[in-house]
Amino acid sequence: MACSDSDYTYLRELVLAQSANMIDPSRNALFDTRLTPIARMAGAANLEDLVGMLKADRPAHLHRAVAEAMTINETSFFRDLKPFEMLRETILPRLIEQRTEERTLRIWSAASSTGQEAYSLAMLIAEYFPSLSGWDVKIVGTDISRRVVEYARKGRYRRLEVNRGLPARMLVKYMVRDGEEWEISPRIRSMCEFLYANLSSPFPKMPVFDLVLLRNVLLYFPEQGRRYLFSNVYRQMAQDGYLVLGNVEQAEDSTSRFAVEFAEGSYFYRPVPGY
Structure with missing residues (x-):
């Protein structure tokens, strides 16, 4: 019926x-x-x-x-290339300069789904910033779905999944084939952890983040929910940190908290200190 x-x-x-x-x-x-x-x-x-x-x-x-x-779990490795170019060319070099003394880096992949975004970030860092091998780097991925959090933790992907967005040279360098599946290498896996978190509720205990990727999420939030989310994200970020949204998303609900900048064909946001 x-x-x-x-x-x-x-x-x-x-x-x-x-x-x-x-x-x-x-x-x-x-x-x-x-x-x-x-x-x-x-x-x-x-x-x-x-x-x-x-x-x-x-x-x-x-x-x-x-x-x-009912949560949208659509994702892929290196989804939307422009933000990753911006991370490689602008944001990560700035963060490395800012964190030279501390030698720590904390990155949050919010709404990380099955983990491809977090692992893509780890591969990007390993590939283009070898100097960070001696740093304390941690990428935290969160999602509302416990099922996809467990999937991300396993770090095992089918052929169709690795064929979506993952360059062949990174596939063979940072993943290991196991039958019909590919498994994230221990080096990349060690940089990532995955937690359950509902972005519309108080966040679990997490570190202060230098970089937050909140991509392709805001489209599903009503206006009041976006304001609440931006307020919580702001409190979870370092005052000199960086926020990256999806290509068609804006922080229009929280312009007083975040200042917008443009680089490599994409926008990113900086917390306004002391808000």
Whole structure:
């Protein structure tokens, strides 16, 4: 039995409350595709019965599972080349100069999905900044989906995944083939860790970050959610740090907190000190 319009409305509101992810009514069919496995695991005969369970018992774990299933997890290695060029040519050289005495670097890949962005950053650093091999460098990837966090931690990718965006020379240099899969090398893996975090809620305990990549996330947040997120990100950043958003995203909701700069065909943001 198909869901009613009111059931779809309930599901959209649930996802919005749990993750600040806005699902447009035109995409209601996504609920059928992504929630059917959850309905089966929960013992529901169909999606309508699942909605009934969610309304009646309000089990927190089931609500989280619905929100995680509806989270967009599309990603690839070195997704969108311009930001990575900007990191290589402008931001990382500046950070290296700024952190020469401390010799530490903390980078946050927010909404890291299955880990490709974090591992791409680690490969970029290993490839172009060999002087950092003696530094304390840590890249923290976070995501709202516990399933993709576990996937990222394994560091194992199928052929189709490594063929999307990963240059062949980096594939053979920083990954090891194991049957039909490729595994991230110990050197790259040691630079990365992955945590569960909901960007629409208070963050878990994390270090102060020198660089934050918050890419292709804001499109799914309502205006109030973006303001809340920018406020939390600001507090999590070093005052002389850097923020990188997606190519079509802007920090328009927090222009008083961040100043915008342009380099290598992309924009990046700097915290306004003392805000």
